[in-house]
Each structure stands twice: as structure tokens, then as C-alpha cells.
Amino acid sequence: MKNIYAQYALLVLAFIALPFVVDAIPFLGPTWVRILGFAMLYVLLALGLNIVIGYAGLLDMGYIGFYAIGAYLYALLSSPHLNMTGLAEGVLNWPLWIIIPLAAVIAAICGVLIGAPVLKLRGDYLAIVTLGFGEIIRIFMNNLDQPVNITNGPQGISGIAPLHIDAGAWSYASGHAPDAILSLQTKWSLFGLQVSPVISYYLFFLAVVILAIILSKRLEVSRIGRAWMALREDEVAAEAMGLNKRNLKLLAFAMGATFGGVSGALFSAYQGFVSPESFTLMESIMVLAMVVLGGMGSIRGVVLGALILSIMPEVFRDLVNWVQPFVMDNVTFISREVLRNILDASTLRMLVFGLALILVMRFRPEGLWPSSRRRAELHEDESEPLVPAPALDSTVEHVEPATAEFRLKEVNKV
Amino acid sequence: MDANLSILLQQILNGLVLGSIYALVALGYTMVYGIIGLINFAHGEIVMVGAMVTISVLTMLAGFGFAPGVLTLLFAIMIAAVVCMLMAQGMEKFAYRPLRKAPRLTPLILAIGISIFLQNLAMMIWGRGYKTFPEVVETRPVEVFGATITNIQMSIMIISVVIMFALWVLVDKTRLGKAMRATAQNQEVAGLMGININRVISATFVIGASLGAVAGVMRAVNYGQADAYMGLLLGLKAFSAAVLGGIGNLFGAMAGGILLGLIESLAAGYTGQLTGGFLGANYQDIFAFLVLIMVLLFRPNGLMGERQADRA
Numbered sequence: 001m002k003n004i005y006a007q008y009a010l011l012v013l014a015f016i017a018l019p020f021v022v023d024a025i026p027f028l029g030p031t032w033v034r035i036l037g038f039a040m041l042y043v044l045l046a047l048g049l050n051i052v053i054g055y056a057g058l059l060d061m062g063y064i065g066f067y068a069i070g071a072y073l074y075a076l077l078s079s080p081h082l083n084m085t086g087l088a089e090g091v092l093n094w095p096l097w098i099i100i101p102l103a104a105v106i107a108a109i110c111g112v113l114i115g116a117p118v119l120k121l122r123g124d125y126l127a128i129v130t131l132g133f134g135e136i137i138r139i140f141m142n143n144l145d146q147p148v149n150i151t152n153g154p155q156g157i158s159g160i161a162p163l164h165i166d167a168g169a170w171s172y173a174s175g176h177a178p179d180a181i182l183s184l185q186t187k188w189s190l191f192g193l194q195v196s197p198v199i200s201y202y203l204f205f206l207a208v209v210i211l212a213i214i215l216s217k218r219l220e221v222s223r224i225g226r227a228w229m230a231l232r233e234d235e236v237a238a239e240a241m242g243l244n245k246r247n248l249k250l251l252a253f254a255m256g257a258t259f260g261g262v263s264g265a266l267f268s269a270y271q272g273f274v275s276p277e278s279f280t281l282m283e284s285i286m287v288l289a290m291v292v293l294g295g296m297g298s299i300r301g302v303v304l305g306a307l308i309l310s311i312m313p314e315v316f317r318d319l320v321n322w323v324q325p326f327v328m329d330n331v332t333f334i335s336r337e338v339l340r341n342i343l344d345a346s347t348l349r350m351l352v353f354g355l356a357l358i359l360v361m362r363f364r365p366e367g368l369w370p371s372s373r374r375r376a377e378l379h380e381d382e383s384e385p386l387v388p389a390p391a392l393d394s395t396v397e398h399v400e401p402a403t404a405e406f407r408l409k410e411v412n413k414v
Numbered sequence: 415m416d417a418n419l420s421i422l423l424q425q426i427l428n429g430l431v432l433g434s435i436y437a438l439v440a441l442g443y444t445m446v447y448g449i450i451g452l453i454n455f456a457h458g459e460i461v462m463v464g465a466m467v468t469i470s471v472l473t474m475l476a477g478f479g480f481a482p483g484v485l486t487l488l489f490a491i492m493i494a495a496v497v498c499m500l501m502a503q504g505m506e507k508f509a510y511r512p513l514r515k516a517p518r519l520t521p522l523i524l525a526i527g528i529s530i531f532l533q534n535l536a537m538m539i540w541g542r543g544y545k546t547f548p549e550v551v552e553t554r555p556v557e558v559f560g561a562t563i564t565n566i567q568m569s570i571m572i573i574s575v576v577i578m579f580a581l582w583v584l585v586d587k588t589r590l591g592k593a594m595r596a597t598a599q600n601q602e603v604a605g606l607m608g609i610n611i612n613r614v615i616s617a618t619f620v621i622g623a624s625l626g627a628v629a630g631v632m633r634a635v636n637y638g639q640a641d642a643y644m645g646l647l648l649g650l651k652a653f654s655a656a657v658l659g660g661i662g663n664l665f666g667a668m669a670g671g672i673l674l675g676l677i678e679s680l681a682a683g684y685t686g687q688l689t690g691g692f693l694g695a696n697y698q699d700i701f702a703f704l705v706l707i708m709v710l711l712f713r714p715n716g717l718m719g720e721r722q723a724d725r726a
Contacts, residue, residue, distance in 0.1 A: 059519055061526075117711050124453045124522050125710060128653060132703030143696050281646070285530060292523055342538045351534040357527025362509060365520045 015206055019199045033198045037270060039310040040205035041263050046290040046306035047212045048259025054297030055225055056252035057232030059127040061284055062134025066257040068141060068279035069110055070103040070264025075157040075274045083174060085149040090171035096163060100265050107261025108254040115253030119246055134284055142276040156275025163204065163269045201270055208266065212259060216299050228252055282350060289353045293360055295367025304369050309353070317345040420560030425683040426676065431567045431636060433675020434574035438629035439652030440667040441581065442622030448662035449598045449618050450514065455525035456505060457626055458649020459532035460498045462642060464627030465634035466540050467494040472548045482550040495627040502623030506616050529646070536642040544639040570632045577625060578668050585664060594618060647699065654706035660716025669717060677701055
């Protein structure tokens with residue numbers, strides 16, 4: 001038991017040390033620390049989606065919508081945008097401890113609102129409807145710049161304040177920003193070690209992720225978590241056991257949405273800029289791929305999947321940029337235009353995501369690092385014969401003669 | 415008033431053209447769903463491939479000096495349809511067939527994967543930008559009560575009606591159609607009756623893909639262009655149409671497609687007026703989803719579906 005805790009502590013220490021190491025390596029540097037920060041946000045998103053898909057078995061394809069809600073909420077409440085469009089008196093500067101819980105609560109409410117009408121639907125309908133909701137949210141964000149400019153349309157909102165704590169003014173007159181008491185944007189030192197803003201963000205996100213992992217784990221083994229899994233495996237049986245299907249499913253949606261909302265708010269502060277482009281269907285699919293690749297319902301798997309799929313594209317990009325001139329010079333049998341399309345980093349990335357989804361589902365549906373229970377569930381049918389068992393009333397006619405004889409003897413004994 | 419009326423007529427005509435394209439795509443979804451209960455997410459990409467291959471073949475033929483004309487177009491469409499059919503067959507054989515008995519989420523996520531994969535593969539082959547559809551047939555506008563419709567749009571409607579009729583004959587009158595219906599009702603029993611289920615399911619995919627290829631070409635001709643992204647949204651809308659009509663029901667898919675086209679076209683034309691300029695035509699894309707959500711809420715079996723919602 002102690003050993004396990006020691007292992008966890010070591011792992012956490014390794015993750016804390018990681019950005020300092022990466023920062024020190026010359027060809028990685030702060031750019032890569034920044035990527036690690038985004039990776040943490042993706043882990044948070046994937047953990048949230050894991051609750052909805054992995055635990056409760058509800059395929060939510062519009063998950064990025066909650067991320068968008070959290071991000072836009074933070075952006076609106078702590079950037080000069082609403083002041084510039086004349087919708088707010090001063091520059092809004094709501095305190096952190098209000099915005100982030102608010103993002104969580106509003107995302108959860110949206111989760112319930114989106115979940116409520118689709119509860120009766122089965123898995124595949126649910127996927128399409130949630131996908132539709134996700135798109136609707138994005139289309140609204142793209143178009144709500146008129147007649148009243150709320151989201152600034154496709155240009156997005158910029159000038160978003162970083163994560164900080166100040167004296168507590170909820171808004172200030174334009175140009176008179178209050179001094180921050182504590183801000184992740186300032187440098188500080190830890191035992192003589194310089195900690196740059198990107199590293200501070202990373203550490204903060206890491207703390208949130210650890211909290212989310214603990215929360216996920218507690219949820220998984222709780223009464224609610226077990227109820228979700230029962231619903232996932234067999235709704236009818238679960239209901240017969242007295243589980244409240246409606247409330248449980250809504251709770252799963254709300255819980256997942258909460259993670260998404262918080263992650264979105266953090267993303268907004270980290271990036272300092274949000275636009276609808278960050279919340280496309282492709283992002284939803286990317287988070288889905290993370291959960292599926294790692295293993296639906298397995299926390300360690302999902303974390304692994306999120307880390308792989310958020311860091312891999314960046315490696316890819318570097319690799320492609322490095323390979324591209326070389327290939328361009330030497331490959332002559334394919335037209336240059338086609339070659340440029342093939343070596344496009346973002347296309348390659350999505351191609352690999354698609355391929356990952358296909359291969360994982362086809363050959364290893366339990367994911368790379370599944371929880372032992374899920375693995376057992378997905379492979380239990382392998383021991384069964386491929387031919388379905390004959391229905392009960394027909395068994396008698398098909399019994400082998402020897403067994404039939406045996407049965408007759410048994411009957412005779414009685 | 416008269417001008418308003420002809421605008422209305424114009425919107426209805428546009429809706430009918432759009433709707434007949436949706437209907438053809440929706441048929442592909444509904445046939446596959448009816449027979450194995452899977453939303454073939456990749457069907458939209460097949461439609462896209464149909465359009466792109468046709469454009470490529472036409473460009474190539476023009477390069478060889480073939481005269482543009484209806485025959486050239488038909489030849490190109492045939493090649494595209496064959497490509498799409500082969501793709502659909504491969505997809506069924508290597509991806510969906512081994513997973514036929516797997517939990518429902520597995521083939522669905524696989525289908526999403528195929529869709530993403532094909533979309534990006536198409537982006538590699540044809541690039542990210544638009545491809546314009548070569549003008550192989552001369553476009554002539556026809557005036558109908560103040561509204562205009564081109565000869566191409568008219569042929570889109572006529573051809574899709576003919577195709578739908580042919581499909582109905584196939585499903586209702588032929589041996590293959592009978593086998594398809596039997597398989598849809600109960601695969602195991604159909605197998606016991608001597609029907610080769612694998613072949614029937616494969617045929618369903620292939621027929622759906624050929625309809626999809628034709629629909630893709632129609633969409634490309636109608637807008638004069640096609641791109642690698644077109645399949646996704648078109649597929650989702652067509653799926654909504656299939657659900658609207660009652661998934662698994664052929665006539666439902668046809669009616670749902672045309673109805674959705676009309677709804678979309680009218681809504682796009684009039685939301686501005688109805689909401690006092692608050693919401694404009696840029697919200698056009700959300701109507702399909704709204705319709706889908708409404709149908710699923712209030713009539714999950716669709717307009718013509720008799721099937722129980724949780725059987726299929």
C-alpha cells in the first residue's frame with residue numbers, strides 16, 4: 001500500500017520537474033513547456049469526457065461545446081471586450097474564485113440542458129444530437145457579433161487577463177487596471193530556481209489535473225460511479241435494480257461538462273485569446289480519440305491517451321518541417337502541389353487520429369491501457385462459441401443422441 | 415406582393431433541388447441503418463469522394479481533348495460511382511463486418527475514425543481549397559412564374575426521382591430486395607433461410623454508395639464546386655433527413671430529404687425577416703440539427719417509421 005503511494009509521489013515529482021528539464025534543453029525550451037501546459041488542459045478535458053463516455057457510456061460528440069462555454073465565459077468576464085462594445089460600464093475583471101466556479105456551474109447547467117432532451121435516445125442517436133449541439137454552440141459564437149456584439153464573431157476576443165488575484169475590484173475604468181497581488185504572469189523563484197510564467201501555468205494546471213484525477217477515481221469507485229457502469233452495461237437491468245436512470249445520466253453529463261467548463265476557462269486565461277476556431281468538431285473528435293486510444297473508463301489510460309495525442313502532433317509538426325525541404329528537393333515523381341498537401345502538418349495529424357480510432361476500435365477496443373474490469377468485459381465473448389446458442393424451445397430436438405439418452409436415464413431414475 | 419410570391423416560389427424550388435440531393439444521401443444512411451443498425455458515419459465522405467473523383471476525371475478527360483457533353487459527364491459519374499462502391503465494400507468487409515457483434519459504441523467510433531481518415535486523405539489528394547466543377551453541360555435558366563430554375567437543377571430533380579423509383583423497384587420487386595428486407599428483419603433467421611447475409615449487407619453498402627456518388631456529383635454541379643470538407647455537413651444533414659422520415663424506411667428517407675431541403679431553404683430565406691434581423695441566413699446550418707432534435711424529442715420514430723425506437 002505504502003509502496004503505491006510512494007510511486008504516485010514519485011510520478012507527481014517527475015511531472016513537477018518535467019517543465020524545468022524541458023525548459024533547460026536548448027532545442028525544446030519555453031515553446032515546449034507551453035505545449036506541456038496545453039497537454040495538461042487536454043488531460044483535463046479527456047478526464048471529463050471519460051466520465052460521460054467511459055463511465056456512463058454516453059457518446060458525447062459535442063463535448064468541446066462546454067470547453068467553449070468555459071472559455072468564452074472567462075474571456076467575457078475578464079477582458080476589455082464588453083467594455084469596448086459598450087455592454088459593460090468598466091473593464092470587467094471578475095475575481096478568479098468567482099469565474100472558475102461560475103464556468104463550472106454554467107457548463108454543468110448547459111450539460112443538463114443538452115442532456116435532458118436526449119436522455120431517451122440510444123447511443124448512436126445521442127452522438128449525432130450532441131454533435132449538433134456542439135456545432136450550434138460554435139455557430140452562435142461565430143455569429144453573435146451582430147446585432148449586439150457579444151462574442152466578436154470569427155475575430156474572437158483578445159486581451160484576456162491572465163490568471164491573477166488582485167484587490168478585488170470586479171471592474172475598473174479603462175486604463176486603470178488594479179495591481180495584481182498574485183499573478184501567474186510574473187516571474188518568481190523557487191529555491192533559487194527561476195520559474196517563468198509558462199512553468200507557473202503548467203504547475204497550476206498540473207495541480208488541477210491531479211485534483212481531477214482524484215475526483216475521477218473517487219467517482220469511479222463511488223456508488224454513483226458503479227451505478228453509471230451498471231447503466232452502461234445494461235440499462236434495463238440497472239433500472240430493475242432501482243437506479244434512477246434519468247438523474248444518473250444527467251449527473252454524468254453535468255459532471256463531464258464541469259470538467260470541460262473549468263478547462264475552457266483555464267485555456268482562455270492561458271492563451272489570452274479565444275475564437276470559435278478553437279472549438280470545432282475536430283477538437284471534439286480529438287478529445288474523443290484521446291479517451292478511446294487510452295481506454296474508455298480507465299483513468300490512467302485516458303491520461304496517457306491525452307498526453308500522447310496532444311504532444312504527438314507537435315512532434316509531428318517539427319518532424320514535418322524538418323523533413324519537408326528534403327522531400328521537396330528529392331521526390332520528383334509526385335507533383336509539388338500534392339506533395340505539399342501530403343506534408344501538411346495539420347492534415348497529417350488528423351489523418352493519424354482517424355487511423356488511430358480505426359485501428360484501436362478494430363483490434364483493441366479496450367484501448368492501450370485499459371482498466372482490468374473493462375478489458376474483461378470486452379473480451380468475455382471470446383470464450384463463447386461464434387454460433388449463437390439455439391433458443392430454449394429448440395434445444396430438445398438438437399440434443400446429441402448420447403446426451404439425450406443420458407437425459408432419458410436421468411428422467412427414468414426419477 | 416407578386417414579387418414576394420415569386421421569391422417564395424424561388425425558395426421552394428431551391429429547397430426541392432437541395433432536398434432531392436439530401437434524399438439520395440439519406441437513402442444510403444437509412445438502408446445501412448435499416449439492415450445492420452449502424453450509423454455509417456463515413457457515408458458523407460463517400461459522397462464527397464464521388465464528387466471529387468468526378469471532377470478529377472472530367473479535368474483529365476478535358477486534358478485528353480474529349481468534347482464536353484452529357485456522355486462525358488455520365489462516363490465520369492460512372493467511374494466515380496465504381497470508386498465509391500469499391501470503397502464502401504472494402505469498408506464493410508474489413509471494418510464493419512468483424513465488429514458486427516461488438517458493443518454498439520465500437521463500430522460507431524470506428525465509423526467516425528473512417529470519416530476523419532477519408533476526409534484528410536482527400537485533403538492530401540485534392541488539397542484544402544475548392545475544386546470548381548468543369549462546365550461540361552451548358553447551363554440554361556428557365557423562367558417559371560417569376561422564379562428561375564436551371565436545366566441542371568431540373569435534371570437533378572428528375573434524375574433523383576428516377577433513381578428513387580429504381581431503388582423502390584429493386585427493394586420491393588427483386589430477389590435481392592427481398593433478401594435485404596429479410597436480413598433487416600432478422601439476420602439469423604434470414605441466414606437459416608439460405609440467404610447469404612454477408613453478400614446482402616455488402617450489396618446494401620454498395621448500393622447506398624452508388625446513390626451517394628450520384629448525390630455528390632449533383633451537389634457539386636449545383637454549387638459549381640466541391641471540397642474535401644463537404645461530406646461531413648452534408649452527411650449530417652442527410653442523416654437528420656433520414657431520421658426525420660423515420661430511419662430504416664426508404665420512403666421516409668425520400669420524404670425527409672425533400673422536407674429538410676424545403677425547411678432549410680425557406681428558413682434561410684426568411685429567418686432574417688421573422689426575427690427582425692436578429693438572426694440571419696448565416697444560421698442556415700443549424701436548422702437541420704434543430705429539426706433532428708425536435709423529431710427525436712417528439713416523434714423518435716420519424717414521420718413514417720413504424721419501428722420501435724430502441725429496436726434498431
